[in-house]
Amino acid sequence: MITTATFLVLFIANGQLSLSKAQLHVGFYSKTCPSAESIVRKVVQQAVTRDPGSAAVLLRLHFHDCFVEGCDGSILIKHVVNNDERFAAGNAGVGGFDVIDGAKSELERLCPGVVSCADIVALAARDAVVAAKGPFYDVPTGRRDGQTAEKSNAANLPDVEDSINTLKSKFREKGLSDLDLVLLSAGAHTIGTTACFFVVPRLDAKDPTINPEFFQVLRSKCPQGGDVNVRIPLDWESQFVFDDQIFRNIRNGKGVILSDSVLYQDNNMKQMIDSYVVTNGSSKASFATDFAKAMVKMGSIGVKIGIKGEIRRICNATN
Known part of the structure; x- marks a missing residue:
């Protein structure tokens, strides 16, 4: 039985999801960085060619990013003290950071300060699926990067032993x-x-x-x-x-x-x-x-848009 409080939580969550989704759109970088998606695709294809297992790794990275603080690239942040989101127990084995960093480096060279790390993660997941002979789908973009990555925020990730x-x-x-x-x-x-x-x-x-x-x-x-x-x-x-x-x-x-x-x-x-x-x-x-x-639905969870968040210069650290 759904209580009133639970219903409100679900209503609000779905409302936020719809609002966020409405603010993202396919081709967000068509004028500011026209080659953004092709650059990410090339980097991902090279990674999967080197190691076919990279496809699953990049897909999982997107999932784990979105389930903590929304799809904002917060899982990429890495401080000197290992108290960041990526070091939470539920994120054990999550990888693909080097692929995202590689794509970001190339994008910063061509379009500095334009493409968010959060969008790179979402695009890389799509391109990884395609590289594994899965479906191509349009990815709405326009996410901005989160500025916090607390380990404690990742305490409630889905777990293999969950009922x-x-x-x-x-x-x-x-x-x-x-x-x-x-x-x-x-x-x-x-x-x-x-x-x-x-x-x-x-x-x-x-x-x-x-x-x-x-x-x-x-x-x-x-x-x-x-x-x-x-x-x-x-x-x-x-x-x-x-x-x-x-x-x-x-x-x-x-x-x-x-x-x-x-x-x-x-x-x-x-x-x-x-x-x-x-x-x-x-x-x-x-x-x-x-x-x-x-x-696409998952990729819209809790996104930061407009004046929220930032466009990081490098993906593993905030500006």
Whole structure:
């Protein structure tokens, strides 16, 4: 049951989301820095060519930025004392900073003081998805960079061990729906890896939702007493290709991490996942189309526009 207070929070969150989204627009730099998007795209393509795993890293960076203080590039800030947002426990393993810095350096050379780091993160995530054979989508731009990055602000990020209700709550607090949760959490895991650290607890507890044969595969990669830092694919079938295979995996008990598998235990989300897997004539839902919409929606969370924030000269420090 939704209380009046909760309703107001959701109403305000969605209102802010709509207001912010209205202020961003596609082609924001068309006059001030016409080559902005092509420069970011080139840097990302080079990074993914060197290391295909970079695509997932850049996608995750955008997610983790937006879920703390909004999509304002605050996760990029790094002071001498490691008390910044990027060092929060929930941001462990987040990377891609060098790619963003590389794009920013080139943009500052051509268009100094124009393109925000927050927009670079959003564009890089889109270009990473495309580089992994995922959908192209227009990214509304015009974000300005945040000026704070407190570690404590990242204390409530979605976690792999969260219950389904906790995950729903954390997404709803950001104005995101249950479908957005399926798309941006499980769906985004069509590419990327995770550490055995997050898998071993499920194996030790003999999680019954894991397919028995797949359980043995996971145990062979993450043995008891083994190195918990070993990384394994989130999508065992096509870890470098952005496709809908991850949903088949989850349906078949081959979800690698708990936060993916737990979605299929919720009847509503089970139907959503099945809609991307089961084909009834031409009625199969389009994961690519829906994912693109969810990314644009997420990219509008809490953005700073107008006179708010700043355009950083370098991405890892405020002006």
